[in-house]
Amino acid sequence: MTHPDVVIVGAGITGCATALAMADAGASVEVIEGYRPAAMASGWTLAGVRQSGRDPAELALARAAVEIWQTLDARLGAPTGYRQGGNLRLARTEAEAGIIRALVTSQSKAGLAMELLDGQAARQIAPALSEGILLASWCPSDGHADPVATVEGFRRAAERSGVRFRTGLKVTAVTTVKTRAGTQFVSLATAEGPIAAGRCLLAAGVQTNALLDGLGLRIPITLPMVSVFQTVPLPMCLGPVIGVANADLAVRQQIDGRFRFTGGAEHTGAQLDLSGEEPAVHPQAASLARTVSLVSGVLPMMSQAPIARIWGGLLDLTPDALPVLDRAPGIDGLFVAAGFSGHGFGIGPAVGQAMATLVLDGVPDIPLDAFAFERFADPGGTKVPAALTLHG
Numbered sequence: 001m002t003h004p005d006v007v008i009v010g011a012g013i014t015g016c017a018t019a020l021a022m023a024d025a026g027a028s029v030e031v032i033e034g035y036r037p038a039a040m041a042s043g044w045t046l047a048g049v050r051q052s053g054r055d056p057a058e059l060a061l062a063r064a065a066v067e068i069w070q071t072l073d074a075r076l077g078a079p080t081g082y083r084q085g086g087n088l089r090l091a092r093t094e095a096e097a098g099i100i101r102a103l104v105t106s107q108s109k110a111g112l113a114m115e116l117l118d119g120q121a122a123r124q125i126a127p128a129l130s131e132g133i134l135l136a137s138w139c140p141s142d143g144h145a146d147p148v149a150t151v152e153g154f155r156r157a158a159e160r161s162g163v164r165f166r167t168g169l170k171v172t173a174v175t176t177v178k179t180r181a182g183t184q185f186v187s188l189a190t191a192e193g194p195i196a197a198g199r200c201l202l203a204a205g206v207q208t209n210a211l212l213d214g215l216g217l218r219i220p221i222t223l224p225m226v227s228v229f230q231t232v233p234l235p236m237c238l239g240p241v242i243g244v245a246n247a248d249l250a251v252r253q254q255i256d257g258r259f260r261f262t263g264g265a266e267h268t269g270a271q272l273d274l275s276g277e278e279p280a281v282h283p284q285a286a287s288l289a290r291t292v293s294l295v296s297g298v299l300p301m302m303s304q305a306p307i308a309r310i311w312g313g314l315l316d317l318t319p320d321a322l323p324v325l326d327r328a329p330g331i332d333g334l335f336v337a338a339g340f341s342g343h344g345f346g347i348g349p350a351v352g353q354a355m356a357t358l359v360l361d362g363v364p365d366i367p368l369d370a371f372a373f374e375r376f377a378d379p380g381g382t383k384v385p386a387a388l389t390l391h392g
């Protein structure tokens, strides 16, 4: 029986984008997904495609991703809903104004085209904004997309390129063998028997540690919860994604007119509920109330908006709010792309390209040193969480 060159666990944007890039590079690939594509973070997401507010270490990936997003519909042969409507990050108080000014200064120095706008100029871009907004950063090259359509687009394009998707199949363990050279990846354990492959990429989002645990490995992630609301379709009136200086709110209007808004990352103890057909996270009532109050503060019209759906999402938050994009330490043939800390959607297409190159023994165009697995091995070397741990 022939085995694929690579098996990927997880059909979120990371797994699907990597699968397509690998297939296009000539590899045979299987993707194993416990539910369906975009069943977790890639479906829960706000789906902002943002370079502004990124850690400098992530900026190159974010910029490369925006390049890819420009032509992604054509590449996938499917609409992703991508719109380059810009990103406004708002200051609601004098203290937040200081944060926004510093953000514009530092990111402009890093080469990102950003502007500082007073409240009136921000309202010219987004007339629905509250009169109380003091100022805003403006990054016109940021944008947003439809997350489920994007992941489906990647999946279908990958299938056309020969990738096999096995959905509704959970991986229960990663099997390795000791060799003279060390430890080698062998196969994945599933209810349908072992799936052997030359190499394996774990792109299992908030569940990645459940698979690493059995190997004595762990990414030090916490799993804060975020509340998400979606309105019914409303008349189009908001082009950019709106964020705020302290990251406790993000809102955008989808191309179908629905507003989607999220609260801040909250350590409420909310768990992933895997008892039903779909994975779910249940936001607490107090978190929902906070989010409605925050969104109404910046977009007063939202207080009257008819809500169609509410859900919760978990972030895979690392100590420095940067992902792990690396080989699994000490295990030949095993790779990890996880810990995106609430901002892995926008960079997904570039991460897919970089991980495909790494797994297939190439040297990624964008250096991945900042995303090394072992940077957390030395607690003294771990950075303090980034001040702007954004999920918008």
Ligand SMILES: Cc1cc2nc3c(=O)[nH]c(=O)nc-3n(C[C@H](O)[C@H](O)[C@H](O)COP(=O)(O)OP(=O)(O)OC[C@H]3O[C@@H](n4cnc5c(N)ncnc54)[C@H](O)[C@@H]3O)c2cc1C
Binding pocket: 009, 010, 011, 012, 013, 014, 015, 032, 033, 034, 035, 036, 037, 038, 039, 040, 041, 042, 043, 044, 045, 046, 047, 048, 049, 050, 169, 170, 171, 172, 203, 204, 205, 206, 207, 208, 211, 226, 227, 228, 262, 312, 313, 314, 315, 337, 338, 340, 341, 342, 343, 344, 345, 346, 347, 391, 392
């Ligand atoms: C509320 C919220 C808002 C966000 N907003 C933004 C934003 O505006 N912009 C942005 O860039 N990012 C945002 N993010 C983050 C972004 O959505 C994620 O970083 C990104 O979607 C992660 O994609 P992924 O493919 O790595 O993981 P996921 O999409 O979580 O995919 C992992 C997949 O692995 C599968 N899986 C897990 N374990 C197993 C197993 N054992 N066997 C088989 N399958 C398994 C899961 O079912 C899942 O489908 C947000 C996240 C949340 C929760």
